[in-house]
Structure formats: C-alpha cells, structure tokens
Amino acid sequence: MNKTISVKRYVPDNAAESYWQAFELPVDDSTSLLDALNHIKEQLDSTLSYRWSCRMAICGSCGVMVNGIPKLGCKTFLRDYDGEIRIEPLAHFPVQRDLVVDMEIFLEHLAAVKPYLIDDDPVKPFDPQAPETYRQSPAQLARYKQFANCINCGLCYSACPQFGLNPEFRGPAAIALAHRYNQDSRDHGKKQRMAELNRHEGVWSCTFVGFCSKVCPKHVDPAAAVNQGKVEAAKHTLIALFKGDEMNGEGKAHE
Amino acid sequence: MSKQAMSKPGSPQAASHQQAFDEPLWWGLFSAGGVCFAVLLPAVILFIGVLLPLGLLPADALSYERATALLFSVPGFLFVGAVVCLPLFHAAHRLRHGLFDISVGRDGFNKKLMYGAAALLSMLALGLVVAGMLS
Numbered sequence: 001m002n003k004t005i006s007v008k009r010y011v012p013d014n015a016a017e018s019y020w021q022a023f024e025l026p027v028d029d030s031t032s033l034l035d036a037l038n039h040i041k042e043q044l045d046s047t048l049s050y051r052w053s054c055r056m057a058i059c060g061s062c063g064v065m066v067n068g069i070p071k072l073g074c075k076t077f078l079r080d081y082d083g084e085i086r087i088e089p090l091a092h093f094p095v096q097r098d099l100v101v102d103m104e105i106f107l108e109h110l111a112a113v114k115p116y117l118i119d120d121d122p123v124k125p126f127d128p129q130a131p132e133t134y135r136q137s138p139a140q141l142a143r144y145k146q147f148a149n150c151i152n153c154g155l156c157y158s159a160c161p162q163f164g165l166n167p168e169f170r171g172p173a174a175i176a177l178a179h180r181y182n183q184d185s186r187d188h189g190k191k192q193r194m195a196e197l198n199r200h201e202g203v204w205s206c207t208f209v210g211f212c213s214k215v216c217p218k219h220v221d222p223a224a225a226v227n228q229g230k231v232e233a234a235k236h237t238l239i240a241l242f243k244g245d246e247m248n249g250e251g252k253a254h255e
Numbered sequence: 256m257s258k259q260a261m262s263k264p265g266s267p268q269a270a271s272h273q274q275a276f277d278e279p280l281w282w283g284l285f286s287a288g289g290v291c292f293a294v295l296l297p298a299v300i301l302f303i304g305v306l307l308p309l310g311l312l313p314a315d316a317l318s319y320e321r322a323t324a325l326l327f328s329v330p331g332f333l334f335v336g337a338v339v340c341l342p343l344f345h346a347a348h349r350l351r352h353g354l355f356d357i358s359v360g361r362d363g364f365n366k367k368l369m370y371g372a373a374a375l376l377s378m379l380a381l382g383l384v385v386a387g388m389l390s
Contacts, residue, residue: 161356195274204278207352234279241276 003027003078005036005085010095011047018095020086021045027078033087034062034073037099050099057217060153063090064099070158070215091158092167106154109170113178113196118189140185147180147225149218156212156222162205169205170196172212172222179225182232190232198233206230281348281370288345291337299338327387335384340377347373 002024010018023040034052041048053059055074062073065088067081078085093101124132156172157163163171170178178197182190197203206226213223306312315321325331347369354365 165356165358198274198276198278200273200275200278202275204275204282207356230279230282233275234283237274237276237279240274 001027003081003085005033005078005087007037007040007048007099008086008088009048009098010089011097029077029079031078032074033064033066033071033076033078036078037062037073037087048099049097058151060151063153063155063158064088065091065158070155072153072155072217075217090154092160092164093154093157101154103154105167106152106157106171106173109174110152110177113170113174113193114189115174115177115181117181117184117187118192119186120188134186136185143185144180144183147176147183147220147222150177150180150220150222151218153217155215155217159211159215161209161211162207166201166205168201170199170202172206172226173220175203175206175229176220176222176225179229179232182229194233194236197229198236203227203229203233281344281366284341284344285348288341288343288348291341292345295338296342323387327384327390332381332384332388335380336377339380340373343373343376344370 004022004024006020006022008018009021023036023044025036025039025044027036032055034055037048037050037052041050050062050064050073052062052073054061057072057075060072063070064073065071065086066076067084067086068088070090087099089095089099089101093103093106096102150173152173154173156176160169160172163169175197178193181187182193203226206223208223208227210223212226213221216222302312303317307317317325326334351362351365351369354360355362359365
C-alpha cells in the first residue's frame with residue numbers, strides 16, 4: 001500500500017523560501033513516520049534533512065509537526081492517518097534546514113532553571129573514603145518521578161501558544177524540570193529556582209492552555225507542574241514579603 | 256520577534272531577574288473569583304434570575320424590605336464580595352491574558368486598565384452596600 005506525505009522543505013543554499021514537496025512511498029501497519037523519512041532519505045531524495053537517533057521515544061530528537069500537531073516521528077504511525085499527511089519543522093523555533101530547528105533558546109531556558117541536584121549544605125561532609133548515598137523513600141520518589149520523565153524533545157514548546165508569543169517565556173519543559181528538582185528531597189536549590197520561576201517570564205506567562213501536557217510523549221504533564229509552580233511562587237512571594245528580602249532576586253540566592 | 260514581550264522595559268540583564276511580585280495577587284484573585292463564579296453564581300442566577308421571575312418562590316421572598324435587610328448587612332457585604340468583586344477580578348485576568356493572546360495593546364497598560372476597572376467596580380458595589388448599611 002502506498003501513501004503520500006508532504007514535507008515542508010527549506011534549503012537555504014538553493015531557495016530563500018520554503019516549499020512543499022510530496023513523496024509517495026510504500027507503507028505497512030508498522031511504518032512509523034521516522035521510517036518513512038528514512039525511506040525518503042535513502043530511496044527518493046537524499047537532500048532531505050531531519051534529526052533522529054534512537055527510534056524508541058527516548059532521545060527526543062525526531063520531533064516534527066504532523067498535520068499541525070507536534071509529535072515524535074518514531075512514535076507516530078502512518079496507519080493512523082488516512083488523508084493528507086503534512087510534515088513541518090517544530091513550530092515556534094527558528095528553522096535551520098528542512099525539518100531541523102534551532103533549539104538553542106530551549107537549552108537556555110533549561111539551563112536557567114538549574115535542572116540538577118543542588119546540595120550546598122549536605123547533612124554530612126563528603127568523605128571519599130566512605131561515600132554515603134542519599135536515602136529516599138518511595139513516597140519521596142513519587143513526588144517528582146512523573147516530572148523526571150522529560151526527554152527534552154521540545155514538543156511542548158511547539159504546542160505552547162505563550163512560548164510562540166514570547167520566546168522569553170521559560171516554557172513547559174524547563175518549568176516542569178525545575179519543579180521536578182524542587183520536589184526532590186535530596187535537593188536544596190529551591191530558593192535559587194524560585195527567583196527564576198517567580199518572574200513574568202517564569203510561571204506567570206502560562207495561561208493554562210494545557211496543550212503541552214496533551215502532546216507530551218512521556219506523559220510528564222508540564223501544565224500541572226507549571227500550575228503547582230504558581231502556588232509555590234505565590235508562597236515564595238508571601239514569605240519574601242514578610243521577611244522583606246530577596247524580592248529582586250539579586251540577593252544571596254543569585255550570587 | 257516583533258511581538259510585545261510581557262517583560263517590563265529595560266536592559267535584558269536588568270529585566271532578567273525582575274520578580275513578578277504582583278502576579279501572585281492577580282492570580283490569587285483570579286483563582287478565588289473562579290471558584291465563586293463556578294460555585295455561587297449558578298445558584299444566584301437560578302434564584303434571582305429564574306425561580307423568582309417565574310413566581311416559583313414565595314411572593315415575599317425578596318420583597319423590598321426583605322431584600323434591603325439581607326443586602327445591607329455584613330452577610331450582604333460578603334455576598335457582594337463573593338458574587339460581584341471576585342468574579343470581576345477573574346474576568347479582568349482572563350480579558351488581560353486574552354488581549355495579550357491576540358496581541359492587542361501593551362500588557363502593562365492592559366493590566367492597569369483591567370484590574371483598575373475591576374477594582375473601581377468592586378469599590379462601587381461594596382460602597383453601595385456600606386452606604387445602605389449606614390443609611
């Protein structure tokens with residue numbers, strides 16, 4: 001059985017404008033969109049550019065727009081599409097070539113929320129002779145586990161209309177990961193992250209559209225993380241108001 | 256990006272750590288207003304807007320004397336706060352973000368306009384209740 005997919009091409013060496021190109025290819029029930037793109041690259045047009053690596057929804061490289069919805073190519077099967085299949089690069093990111101986008105701004109947002117364990121004040125000093133591991137109960141793990149499944153594919157940024165309007169918005173994945181570390185019992189970096197989240201471009205740019213959680217291939221539910229982050233940011237503000245410090249976020253917490 | 260960013264003007268560095276200390280207030284009023292909108296307003300509309308005009312309530316349920324006695328009291332003050340003022344702030348928040356979504360106006364101005372209008376109308380509503388209580 002053959003199906004036709006249309007790919008939005010952008011090859012800056014040849015043409016200043018993007019254009020649509022249709023490819024007809026054989027598909028069966030197990031043909032993923034990534035398989036189709038590989039078939040095009042190998043058999044039909046070797047100039048097509050796209051990113052991919054693992055084929056199993058763990059590397060987060062192959063995100064594209066499928067009929068206007070952000071999806072992972074490897075997790076999308078052509079058997080689910082009867083009519084037209086239009087493939088575009090991820091929305092809201094600058095396009096470099098064909099389906100390859102520049103994700104630099106997402107990486108900046110990610111770095112800004114310090115998505116790693118911060119433990120400036122460990123219970124015991126680290127002893128290389130007798131290193132101790134952190135202890136964590138299943139209940140403590142359950143508090144953040146869901147938000148730890150993010151693979152940084154960026155689909156939620158393409159789904160977020162607020163990121164589309166204002167690319168300075170830290171965005172769903174970065175805020176979900178900030179929340180993941182804030183919820184981690186081993187972490188002590190919440191104060192530093194709250195100064196980042198409690199900005200107009202932090203949690204407060206979110207209007208709870210919720211499409212980020214719908215498109216997330218790992219069911220992270222960033223919309224829930226962002227809105228729990230609003231509660232935390234409100235608490236942070238109240239505490240800061242009563243203590244009368246750190247309101248500008250440029251105090252001790254930010255060096 | 257030509258779209259108006261929600262950040263305040265200034266150098267990127269100065270704006271980068273600017274805390275949105277007003278947003279928790281607007282969001283808190285928005286949340287409280289949403290609860291009141293969803294829980295109280297349908298009941299209010301049912302009683303005052305449907306059952307009363309249809310004559311399904313006792314004739315003197317909201318007679319002038321009874322209505323003024325109910326409204327111009329501390330519970331009446333709280334009632335107006337819950338069914339008028341908080342929903343006003345809820346609506347103002349939605350309108351402000353809706354205007355940003357369709358790129359109308361500047362967010363800083365829309366904020367003042369929307370929350371200002373909600374505050375003025377709230378003060379008017381509560382002021383009328385207080386005036387009634389004092390007269």
